[in-house]
Amino acid sequence: MTVTQAVCRLIGKRDRYTVEHSKNVARLMSAFAKYAELSTEDITLAYIAGAVHDVGKISVPDYILNKPGRLTEEEFAEIKNHPIVGANILAKVPGLEKVAEIVRYHHEWYNGSGYGAGLSGEEIPFISRMLAVCDSFDAMTTIRCYRQQPLSNHKALAEIINCAGTQFDPVISRCFVDFIECCQDYHNRFTFNP
Template structure:
C-alpha cells in the first residue's frame, strides 16, 4: 500500500468539529437548486471520494472529510452566470474561461466560513494537473493537496460516465482506459491505481491489470 503523506492543510480531521456546515449546506442548496446536474454530480463525487479514501486506508475522520469535500467541490459555481452553468451545448473558449473561475470562487466562499480554512486550498486546486498544466496556479505533483488530487480523478470519472446532452457517457472500461492514459499527466498515478482497485471492487468489474505509474 502506498504511504501518502498528509499535510495538515490537506486533511485535517479537526475540521469536522470546527467547520460551520450549516453555512456550507446553504451555499450548496443555492447552487444545486439552480443546476440539478451539479447536485447529482456532487453526490456522486462525494461517494467516490469516500470510497477512494477508504481504499487508501484513511481514518474515519479523513473519509468523512473526503465525502464533504466531494459534496462541496463545485460550490463556487454559485458565482457562474446561469446561462453558462446550464448551457445545453459545449461551452465556447470564452465561456469555459469563465467556468474555470469556479475553483477560485469556491475557495473564496469557504475562506469566509468559520472552521473551513483547511478546505480552502483543496477547493482552489482541484483542477490542477499532476504535470503542472492545470489551473489556477499550475501546481504539479505532490505540491497539489492530496484531497485535490483525489478530487481530480473522482470528478473526471463521474463527468465521463454521466450522460450530458452534448455527449454520450463512456463505459466503465473506456473510462478506466482514459484514467490509465492520463495517469502521470492529468492524474496522480498512485491514486489512479488505488481508484481503479476501488472501481473493480465496487462494480465487480475485472480491468486489465496494468500499473498506472510510469
C-alpha cells in the same frame, strides 16, 4: 441544517445536474478514502470536499453552465474561475479552511498544465488529487448537457489510466482503478453517515 447541507442546497437551487454530480462525487470520495484506508478525519474531509467542490459554479452564467455545445475560449475562462470562487466562499466559513484549499486546487493537473495556481505533482494537496480523479470519473460516466451518452465504467477507467501522469496522479489513478474494479457496487458496500 449543517453548513455543508446549506452549501449543497445553494448549489441545487442553481443547477440540478451539479447537485447530483456533487452527491455522486461525495459518495465516491468517501468510499475511495475508506478503500485507501485514510484516517477518519480525512474520510470526512474527502466527503465534504466532494459535496461542495463545485460551489463556485454559482458565479457562472446559466447560458455557459448549461450550454449543450462546445464552449468558446471566453466561456471556458468563466468556468475555469469556479475553483477559486468556490474556495473563496468556503474559506469564509469557520472550520472549512481545509476544504477550501482542496476545492481551490482540484483542477490542477499532475504535470502542471491544469488551471488555478499552476501547481504540479506533490505540490497539489493529496485530497485535491483524489478529487480530480473522482470528479472526472463521475463526469465521464453520467449524462452531461454537452454529452447525452455517458462512458462505461471500463472506458472511463481506461481514460483515467491514459491521463495518469499528465492530468492525474499516477499512484492515485491506479488505486482508483483498483477500487472501482473490486468494488463495482461501491454505493452499496461503502456508506458514509455525515
